[in-house]
Amino acid sequence: MRPLVARFGTALAACAVFAFFALTADGFLAPYNLLGIAKQISHIAILAIGFSLALTAAELDLSFANIASLAAVACGMLVHTHHSPVLAVAAGLGLGLAGGLLNGAVVTLLKVPSLIATLAVAAIANGLAFLLTGGVSVVGRWPTSFTAIGRGVWLGVPMPVWWMALVALAALWFLKQTRTGFRLVCTGEATQAAALAGVKVKHMKLLGLALSGLCAGLAAVILTASLSSAAPNMASDMLLTAIAAVMLGMTMFEPGTPNIPGTLVGALTIGMLANGLVLLGAPYYVQDIVLGLIIIASVATSASVLTRAAFAV
Amino acid sequence: MAVVDEPVLRLSGVGKHYGGVRALSGVDLEIAQGECVALVGDNGAGKSTLVRILSGAHQPSEGTIAFAGRPVRFRSPADALEAGIATTYQDLALAPHLTIAQNIYMGGELLLRPHFLGLLDKARMRREARGYLDRFGFAVNDLDRPVSDLSGGQQQAVALARALRWQARVVIMDEPTAALGVGETRMVLDLIRALGAQKVTVILVSHDMDDVVAVTQRIIVLKRGRKVGEVVTARVSPSTLAHTIMTGEIPPEASAA
Ligand SMILES: Nc1ncnc2c1ncn2[C@@H]1O[C@H](COP(=O)(O)OP(=O)(O)OP(=O)(O)O)[C@@H](O)[C@H]1O
Ligand SMILES: [Mg+2]
Numbered sequence: 001m002r003p004l005v006a007r008f009g010t011a012l013a014a015c016a017v018f019a020f021f022a023l024t025a026d027g028f029l030a031p032y033n034l035l036g037i038a039k040q041i042s043h044i045a046i047l048a049i050g051f052s053l054a055l056t057a058a059e060l061d062l063s064f065a066n067i068a069s070l071a072a073v074a075c076g077m078l079v080h081t082h083h084s085p086v087l088a089v090a091a092g093l094g095l096g097l098a099g100g101l102l103n104g105a106v107v108t109l110l111k112v113p114s115l116i117a118t119l120a121v122a123a124i125a126n127g128l129a130f131l132l133t134g135g136v137s138v139v140g141r142w143p144t145s146f147t148a149i150g151r152g153v154w155l156g157v158p159m160p161v162w163w164m165a166l167v168a169l170a171a172l173w174f175l176k177q178t179r180t181g182f183r184l185v186c187t188g189e190a191t192q193a194a195a196l197a198g199v200k201v202k203h204m205k206l207l208g209l210a211l212s213g214l215c216a217g218l219a220a221v222i223l224t225a226s227l228s229s230a231a232p233n234m235a236s237d238m239l240l241t242a243i244a245a246v247m248l249g250m251t252m253f254e255p256g257t258p259n260i261p262g263t264l265v266g267a268l269t270i271g272m273l274a275n276g277l278v279l280l281g282a283p284y285y286v287q288d289i290v291l292g293l294i295i296i297a298s299v300a301t302s303a304s305v306l307t308r309a310a311f312a313v
Numbered sequence: 314m315a316v317v318d319e320p321v322l323r324l325s326g327v328g329k330h331y332g333g334v335r336a337l338s339g340v341d342l343e344i345a346q347g348e349c350v351a352l353v354g355d356n357g358a359g360k361s362t363l364v365r366i367l368s369g370a371h372q373p374s375e376g377t378i379a380f381a382g383r384p385v386r387f388r389s390p391a392d393a394l395e396a397g398i399a400t401t402y403q404d405l406a407l408a409p410h411l412t413i414a415q416n417i418y419m420g421g422e423l424l425l426r427p428h429f430l431g432l433l434d435k436a437r438m439r440r441e442a443r444g445y446l447d448r449f450g451f452a453v454n455d456l457d458r459p460v461s462d463l464s465g466g467q468q469q470a471v472a473l474a475r476a477l478r479w480q481a482r483v484v485i486m487d488e489p490t491a492a493l494g495v496g497e498t499r500m501v502l503d504l505i506r507a508l509g510a511q512k513v514t515v516i517l518v519s520h521d522m523d524d525v526v527a528v529t530q531r532i533i534v535l536k537r538g539r540k541v542g543e544v545v546t547a548r549v550s551p552s553t554l555a556h557t558i559m560t561g562e563i564p565p566e567a568s569a570a
Contacts, residue, residue, distance in 0.1 A: 179422045179431040186419050190408030196370075197406070197420030197475075198391030257410065 010252040010262075010298075014269040021276030028279055035158060039226075041245075041271035042160035043068075043219040047235070048242040048249075048267050049171050050215025052258040055246065056175065057208030058188035059107060059114040063122035064216040065239035067099035069232055070129040071220035076138040076230025085146035092221040093214065099125055100213015104206035114209070129232035137231035150226025160222050164264075167215065172260045184208055189257075244291045245270050247298035270294070319382045321346040321482055321514050322367070327376030328538075329362050336362040337538045340376070346482065347512040349505060351525040351546075353558055354535035360518050363535070364487050367516070368400035369393030381482065391420070399476035400485040407468060409461035413453060414442040416460050417475045445474035448511065449504050465493045466500035473504055476513075483514040490524055502528050522551035531569055536561040543569035 021028045028034075047064050054061040075092030079085060099121060106117040144151075152159040175181040186194040187204035195201045216235075224230045248269060249262025274287050320343040328338040337359040344350055352360050365371040367378070369387030378385055380396055387393040390400070407416050418438045425432045439456050446453055451470045460471055469489055476484045486505070490498040498521075505528045508515050519525050525532060525546070532544040534557060542563035544554065549567045557563060 177432055179424060179433055182415070182422060182433060183420070186408060186411065186415075189410050190406075193406040193408050194419060196390045196400075196402070198389075198394055199420045 007253055007255060010248060010269075011265055014265050014272070017269055017272050017276070021272060021279070025276045025279035028276060033275070033279075035161070037268070037271045037275050038161045038164075039158045040275070041267045042158075042164035043223045043235075044238055044242050044245060044271070045164045045264060045267040046167050046215050046219040046222070047238055048245040048263045049167055049260060050212035050219075051242055052246050052249070052260065052263045053171060053175075053184070053215070054114075054208040054212040055258040056188045057184050057205045058191060059103075059205050059208055061100075061103060061114065061118050061209055061212040062239070063099060063103060063118040063125060064212055064242070065235045065237075066122040066125040066129070067096055067213055068216040068220040068223070068235035068238070070099065070125040070132070071095040071217045072224045072230040072234055073129050073133050073138065073232050075221050076224045077132065079142045079146050079224075080138045080140050085143060088146065089149070089221050092224070093217040096217015096220060097210060097214045099216065100210040101206070103213065104209040107209060108202040108206050114205075118209075126233070126236075133230075133232045135232060137229055137234075139229040142228055147225050147228055150222050150224070151228075160226060163218070163222055167218065168260055168264055175260065180204075180207070240288075240291055240295070241270060242267075244294045244298070247295050251298050251301055320344055321381055323379040325377050325379075327363070327366065327373045327378065329359075329366060329371065329374045335538055337366075337373075340535075340540050342533065342540065344483075344514055344516070346514055347509060348531065349509050349515040349517065349529045351529040351532045352516060352518045352535065353520075353522075353525060353532055353554070355558055357537070358535040359538040360535060361487065362538075364400065364485055364516075364518055367393070367398060367483075368485055369398070370400075394420075394479050394481070397480060397482040398485065399479050399481035399483070400487065401469065401472040401476065401489060402487055407460050407472060410459050412457045413446075413460055413463070413471055414439050414456040416471050417442045417445065417478055419475075421475075421478055441478070442474065445477045446470060448477065449473065449507050464497060466497035466504075469501045470504055473508065477511075481513065483516065484508055485516045485518070487518045488520070489517070490519065490521060498524065522554045526551050526554065534558060534561070534563065545569045 047068060050064055051061055071092040074095050075088045078088035078091055103114070103118050103121050106112050106121065107114045148159065150160055154162060175185060183194065183199045184204050184207060186199055187201045191201050220235065223234065245266035246258055246263050248266035249264070250256060250258055252262045252265060253259050254262065270291070273290055277286055277290070322342070322344040324340055324342040327340045329336050340363065352363060354360050362371070366373050369390045369392045372386070372388070380398065385396060387396070408419065411419070423434045423438050423441070425434045442456055443453065449470045451467060460468055463471065473484065489501050493501065502524060505515050505517065517525065517529060526549065529546050532546055532549070532554065534541050534544060541561045544557065544563060544567045549557070549564070553564060553567070
């Protein structure tokens with residue numbers, strides 16, 4: 001049994017952050033502010049869940065933010081040019097998945113370590129996004145049938161929050177209840193042992209990276225719909241935020257392992273920090289400093305899988 | 314030991330070279346179901362090479378292998394496992410952070426019906442995992458403990474329980490006691506005897522002559538990639554065996570074939 005402090009220490013810290021802002025920042029506890037935080041973190045959380053799934057197979061995906069930007073501009077441009085929203089959504093999801101599959105193919109077939117492979121694919125996605133748009137944003141009055149994906153509200157809760165919950169539940173169910181999910185975990189935990197036991201570890205690594213790409217595509221569609229606009233670099237600053245959420249999540253529940261509940265609490269903590277700091281009047285760039293510190297502290301305390309993935313060749 | 318039945322494993326002229334390096338040549342061998350044999354030899358004698366061939370990790374360069382009377386050609390460890398030959402490796406090949414039950418079923422999970430949904434039948438895996446461990450007299454109260462919490466001997470029990478889960482007819486153990494203390498070693502020797510009692514064939518690779526003499530019935534001696542002979546365990550002492558391995562000369566009174 002792992003000691004309780006190790007499993008729930010950071011979750012308690014998240015509660016402390018919550019309590020701190022509740023007491024000090026005016027308006028933090030207002031329902032619209034809390035729902036606002038949940039809505040703000042939803043894309044981050046979906047990206048972070050994707051990153052967690054790749055990391056579960058011991059692969060790093062540093063391309064998800066740029067893939068999300070590319071998927072967003074493709075999706076936005078299709079809506080903008082009066083194509084069917086269904087086509088636009090399919091293009092966003094499809095591009096995300098394609099980016100993930102490309103990562104997976106480079107890692108498993110060409111045997112390029114994921115740290116390098118995904119960095120290269122990130123550059124390619126970034127270039128393509130600028131190429132597609134000529135560097136400018138697409139903004140417009142888009143049909144509500146599309147924007148409702150991001151701006152709709154159901155039972156008083158914004159749609160992005162529902163999407164986040166759906167993705168989190170699906171990922172959790174996949175990892176805990178399905179054979180493929182279990183084999184993804186085995187692949188990351190002990191690649192050689194899994195291979196000796198008959199697990200097709202290359203397929204699992206490909207799957208992990210593909211799922212990360214798919215999550216990036218989904219986050220991109222939701223983001224595009226909620227902003228009614230798309231820009232070729234719109235998700236780039238989410239890279240660090242989402243990774244910080246996962247790293248923070250790896251310090252709780254199942255320490256040392258990327259895990260979905262941890263990733264959610266991590267994203268929520270970071271969302272609260274960002275929101276609370278703004279309410280307290282701290283300048284924007286303070287968030288970056290906090291994020292950097294969170295990543296260092298989290299990885300220093302528990303990052304076995306990550307370190308293995310980062311340096312595996 | 315009269316071998317009446319068809320041997321579970323029969324090797325004829327099995328050899329292996331790695332590029333220009335000859336690691337194994339012309340090995341003929343028959344092993345009966347439920348027998349416990351040792352594979353011994355000096356460093357570089359070819360023991361690990363033979364194990365890798367039998368476990369499907371490597372393919373022989375020449376010769377044939379018959380398993381349960383049928384010629385086989387394993388392309389991967391998964392092939393061999395599927396056929397019924399399980400191997401426990403020196404470094405155990407367990408996933409340290411996964412639980413006991415998860416390790417036993419890794420790669421061979423039990424599924425809920427209908428199977429094509431791919432949903433894990435966790436309750437059944439837990440129940441049956443407990444059953445396999447019971448057969449080694451290893452009573453675990455918590456199957457959800459990570460295997461890194463277990464002692465070396467208990468980890469061997471988990472590795473062997475996995476072999477039972479595959480209904481392995483042959484279990485190959487490469488240096489199972491190398492990293493263990495006295496008490497732990499005794500536990501592993503008991504595990505090997507328990508396998509024998511269940512009619513599982515064991516092939517033990519070990520540098521420890523006391524262990525070899527304690528549990529096996531027959532000893533196969535390799536030297537520089539060739540089988541130099543076989544010894545009936547009951548007719549040798551650990552010290553004569555050590556001498557045999559060094560010189561490659563089988564004492565005539567102990568020779569098995
Ligand atoms: N992958 C390989 N490539 C090249 N040569 C190899 C390889 N594996 C083994 N050999 C060579 O084959 C011969 C037999 O090696 P093997 O590992 O089978 O011996 P062993 O009996 O297991 O020795 P030890 O007791 O040291 O484990 C040695 O000369 C070794 O150098
Ligand atoms: Mg060896």
